[in-house]
Amino acid sequence: xxxxxxxxxxxxxxxxxxxxxxxxxxxxxxxxxxxxxxxxxxxxxxxxxxxxxxxxxxxxxxxxxxxxxxxxxxxxxxxxxxxxxxxxxxxxxxxxxxxxxxxxxxxxxxxxxxxxxxxxxxxxxxxxxxxxxxxxxxxxxxxxxxxxxxxxxxxxxxxxxxxxxxxxxxxxxxxxxxxxxxxxxxxxxx
Numbered sequence: 572x573x574x575x576x577x578x579x580x581x582x583x584x585x586x587x588x589x590x591x592x593x594x595x596x597x598x599x600x601x602x603x604x605x606x607x608x609x610x611x612x613x614x615x616x617x618x619x620x621x622x623x624x625x626x627x628x629x630x631x632x633x634x635x636x637x638x639x640x641x642x643x644x645x646x647x648x649x650x651x652x653x654x655x656x657x658x659x660x661x662x663x664x665x666x667x668x669x670x671x672x673x674x675x676x677x678x679x680x681x682x683x684x685x686x687x688x689x690x691x692x693x694x695x696x697x698x699x700x701x702x703x704x705x706x707x708x709x710x711x712x713x714x715x716x717x718x719x720x721x722x723x724x725x726x727x728x729x730x731x732x733x734x735x736x737x738x739x740x741x742x743x744x745x746x747x748x749x750x751x752x753x754x755x756x757x758x759x760x761x
Contacts, residue, residue: 574599624732629679629725636682645674645686652687656694664705667691671709672716672755676723680713711758719751720744 574596581592601618620626639645648670656663667687674683687709695702717723721731721742731742 628722628728632679632722632725633681636679639678640682640685645682648686653690653694656698660698660700663694664708667705667709668712672712672719675713675716676719680717680724683713684710715751715755715758718754719748721747723747 578592578596581587581596582589587595604613652663652667652670655666671680671683671687688706691705691709692702694700695705714724718727721727721744727747735741
């Protein structure tokens, strides 16, 4: 409990980088379990999670997402949406929701939101539309789109990985589509 309080205190201060604080806490935990063994717990068990396929997949998707944002690979889609919005705002909102949902099914939704956010805010300011009436549906669409595939969200990746670890049959790439479609139906009413 004391280590948790120390960790929270150190995380809220910017005296040391977050990475250094985390590594230090991991070292203290490892040393503590090595010096004061707890039943049959091996301190190396603390490091097994770093090699878990779900963590590696989430990190790879984060790298992919940052690459898309930094290279501007999604910029043409953003420009196309901005031009379309000037002609047909309601249809454009539908296109934004569908494009955001489809892209977030295969890429982490954070870079998708980062790409669409400035475009949608500037379009809303130019057209006099309330940004919340566009940004909230876009956020929901990216969340629902991410739920549709096993790689769309880190939660789905974790569920698939834990199920495989428990010996359950592996999920297919699109096994989450039906629940996501139901969620999309409910979200579209909103």
